[in-house]
Amino acid sequence: MLPDALVRLDQRAESATDKVVPANTRRAYELDLHCFASWCGRHGVQAMPVPPRALRAYLQELAEKGRDPADVPSGKPKGPLGYSALIRALSAICRSHRRSGHPSPWHEPLITEARDTLARLKGTAPKKQKLDLGVTGAGLLFQVCDLISDDVRGVRDRAMLLVGWQGGGRRRSEITAARVEHFQDIEGGIRWTIPRSKADQTGKTLKVALTPAEDARYCPVAALRRWLAVSGIKSGFVFRGVDMATGAVMDAPLAPVGVARRIQRYVKLLGLDPADFGGHSLRSGFVTSAHRRGRSMPDIMAATGHQTAKEVLGYIRRAGLVEESAGRGLLDEALAKRSEKP
Structure with missing residues (x-):
């Protein structure tokens, strides 16, 4: 047990960590975790610490079908997730594990292998860039x-x-x-x-x-x-x-x-x-x-x-x-x- 003074200091450090995460990233993490927790609940799987095979199955489902409508709090799922979105979802899950005192599954052999497989299947090429709004050419x-x-x-x-x-x-x-x-x-x-x-x-x-x-x-x-x-x-x-x-x-x-x-x-x-x-x-x-x-x-x-x-x-x-x-x-x-x- 930490002394009360150190507990308060640690809480302020955690709050500061949250504040430096960009708002858009924070909202994306929250959505990723909500969907993951819902998916685990529907399949009777422990969300934390999550069994590596269950996490690998979840990532595979996201890659093949995308989020299930039952797991999305609002709006309509957009179909299979790309590589960047998959890695962000995995990062959110791993971050949640660390903050809750559980080992991060990021370096689990099955998950490392899954990351490599998804990179090959989904590719890591950048998405199509938006066209310019410039003052030269067509102006x-x-x-x-x-x-x-x-x-x-x-x-x-x-x-x-x-x-x-x-x-x-x-x-x-x-x-x-x-x-x-x-x-x-x-x-x-x-x-x-x-x-x-x-x-x-x-x-x-x-x-x-x-x-x-x-x-x-x-x-x-x-x-x-x-x-x-x-x-x-x-x-x-x-x-x-x-x-x-x-x-x-x-x-x-x-x-x-x-x-x-x-x-x-x-x-x-x-x-x-x-x-x-x-x-x-x-x-x-x-x-x-x-x-x-x-x-x-x-x-x-x-x-x-x-x-x-x-x-x-x-x-x-x-x-x-x-x-x-x-x-x-x-x-x-x-x-x-x-x-x-x-």
Whole structure:
């Protein structure tokens, strides 16, 4: 038994551990554990500590059929789980075991073998990336802004998309977490301080600049200031829900998925497939546009907050494999040089 003082200290440490887990991840873990506990109950299997063979059978069922409707608290199951979702479910179960004082089944020989098998069967290739919402080429960001109405929701959407885009292609969770206190007027624009990012969970802040554009329709500084004036928001969350019937601005922030849905609504009006776009379209669109406009890799990384060039290069390669290929025109140049020889 630990002394009371150490018990309280341990409880605070556990609470701090919970707080640093991103909200989306925490919700996903909770769903994974609920479904697992329900599955165990239906099959008369002990959920903790779970027998390795039962856990392997559960993972196999998820891989083949997905979650059973009887185990899902709400909504409809989406079919067989991919490799990433399977590993997340296993991680949630293992984490729950550790926190309850039981050995984690992660390194059980049967589970290690199951992980390897699922990796081969399901593959670990990244899922299809969302298309860019950029300012070069077709200039989809401009096209979307041209569609946005001037009602309350439209004023919010224009500010949200332009700020999220020019602010380094922010993730949807960073956009919806933005607060009035995070923005500061500076000479030549607005400074946006982002307290924590997905790429950096250590609590370091990222500061990005929002600078004016000559055309007010596409100016993030003007759009943000107008939204704050129209909404009357003085403090707290910047991008909030808007009542569809009355146009009243709500107290709660817009959910992260709301950013993706607004983008999808506008690209659908352009005749494009909304499934090809999402919140990440802002991020990929910023990176590819900055690259094509000649911005350096360090400058792009400073804006996006990426720690390494690998992921940034991934965006660039996916967006312009032919255009950026080192081999483009190389044979023609070599042949031309060869023909110059006497």
